[in-house]
Amino acid sequence: MKRKTLGRTARFALSLSLGASIALAQMPGTTSAPSQGPAPGPTASSGWTLVSEGPHELDASIHETVWRTSRPPGAPHDQIEVHRYRAQPASDAEPAAASQAALVYLPGTNMNGEAALGDENHNLWFYLARRGVEVWALDYRTHFVANSGVEDLAFMSGWGLATFVGDAAHAAAFARSEGGHESVFVAGFSRGVTLAYALAATEPKSSVAGVVAFDGTFKSHAPKGEYDLAAAREEFSSAGIFASDVAGSRGWEWRRKLMADTAADPKAPAQNEPFETIGEELAAILHGAWGPGALANPIDGFSRPVILARLLAGYDRYYPTVQNVEGRSLADHLDDPSTPIDDGWAELDLPVLYFGSTGMQRLLGPRWLLDGIHSAAEAGGKDFTIHVLEGYGHLDVLVGESARADVFEPTLAWIERHLP
Numbered sequence: 001m002k003r004k005t006l007g008r009t010a011r012f013a014l015s016l017s018l019g020a021s022i023a024l025a026q027m028p029g030t031t032s033a034p035s036q037g038p039a040p041g042p043t044a045s046s047g048w049t050l051v052s053e054g055p056h057e058l059d060a061s062i063h064e065t066v067w068r069t070s071r072p073p074g075a076p077h078d079q080i081e082v083h084r085y086r087a088q089p090a091s092d093a094e095p096a097a098a099s100q101a102a103l104v105y106l107p108g109t110n111m112n113g114e115a116a117l118g119d120e121n122h123n124l125w126f127y128l129a130r131r132g133v134e135v136w137a138l139d140y141r142t143h144f145v146a147n148s149g150v151e152d153l154a155f156m157s158g159w160g161l162a163t164f165v166g167d168a169a170h171a172a173a174f175a176r177s178e179g180g181h182e183s184v185f186v187a188g189f190s191r192g193v194t195l196a197y198a199l200a201a202t203e204p205k206s207s208v209a210g211v212v213a214f215d216g217t218f219k220s221h222a223p224k225g226e227y228d229l230a231a232a233r234e235e236f237s238s239a240g241i242f243a244s245d246v247a248g249s250r251g252w253e254w255r256r257k258l259m260a261d262t263a264a265d266p267k268a269p270a271q272n273e274p275f276e277t278i279g280e281e282l283a284a285i286l287h288g289a290w291g292p293g294a295l296a297n298p299i300d301g302f303s304r305p306v307i308l309a310r311l312l313a314g315y316d317r318y319y320p321t322v323q324n325v326e327g328r329s330l331a332d333h334l335d336d337p338s339t340p341i342d343d344g345w346a347e348l349d350l351p352v353l354y355f356g357s358t359g360m361q362r363l364l365g366p367r368w369l370l371d372g373i374h375s376a377a378e379a380g381g382k383d384f385t386i387h388v389l390e391g392y393g394h395l396d397v398l399v400g401e402s403a404r405a406d407v408f409e410p411t412l413a414w415i416e417r418h419l420p
């Protein structure tokens with residue numbers, strides 16, 4: 001694939017993407033309208049409300065059920081949803097086939113549980129669901145904050161890691177009771193990996209079958225125990241920036257249109273020289289966003305702009321920055337005294353499957369892989385499996401052109417080897 005010199009657009013994207021949250025904030029997407037479906041009604045006494053159910057609009061062989069519930073303290077944005085993906089029965093009269101396992105999936109920063117891609121070569125959830133592993137993907141509270149713009153985001157200062165881990169635990173408990181699997185696999189992508197380890201570490205051991213870490217970390221491989229959380233919190237509060245905004249300086253509408261246009265037709269004319277097509281332009285933007293090939297590596301053919309655009313179009317705009325502060329403290333301590341969510345991590349002793357992209361080293365240096373491997377190996381006891389994905393960018397782990405062979409198939413095989 002031909003390399004292009006990055007133009008003004010690409011350089012702009014660098015500042016846009018690194019922005020306030022270098023940790024793991026990602027690129028923007030479109031509005032996050034709540035799922036459409038039948039009139040909501042309470043499900044038993046669980047507190048979850050059925051939002052929609054039926055064949056998925058992107059792939060009728062997948063049966064999706066969506067539930068929503070409110071979370072403390074009960075303000076309008078304090079809601080979460082879970083999306084359950086299963087194989088669709090051959091006819092409506094037939095019950096869905098029994099699944100061999102259940103996987104609770106925790107998305108990355110700005111991501112959510114709505115399927116953005118309809119083919120199993122680019123959608124891990126659909127790939128697994130068709131093969132008897134039902135997936136429960138979470139919409140964080142961030143999915144219920146308007147992408148069109150919010151003036152005062154101070155409410156997000158209370159959305160720390162422990163709050164999101166609590167939400168994930170609530171969803172996992174519902175997945176167990178509704179799905180019938182007493183022990184579930186817990187997976188995360190990117191920042192979702194931090195949440196996945198914390199969830200596994202705070203749940204009863206008999207209720208988690210293993211952890212799958214898609215290109216993320218929990219602990220530093222070389223913790224110094226020096227991170228001053230109190231000082232960082234004070235700085236955080238006085239700065240008053242309670243959320244990262246993936247819209248960047250050109251604004252949400254520009255980002256939304258770029259993703260939508262590329263998703264619709266990547267061969268449409270580019271917005272800026274030297275690019276001929278909008279697909280080439282987006283490829284250059286994403287390739288350069290976090291350092292060459294870090295966020296994604298479409299220039300070397302690891303992923304395609306049209307696929308990346310569809311994924312990015314589904315993003316939620318804002319993410320609580322307090323989690324960046326807490327995440328650094330968590331990583332820098334063997335056992336962070338400021339939080340209980342890591343107390344059980346070193347004794348987790350669960351099987352762990354880890355995938356790490358080499359591209360992220362362009363953003364964070366070798367510690368990306370070192371921390372990822374350390375987090376998997378030290379939590380997993382003797383049973384940890386490491387896949388380093390040479391040339392992959394971060395998003396390529398989920399939607400790359402070889403992700404099915406390099407990520408999805410090994411994940412399924414690993415789950416089948418570790419059935420509870």
Ligand SMILES: [Ca+2]
Nearest residue numbers: 335336339343
């Ligand atoms: Ca602790």
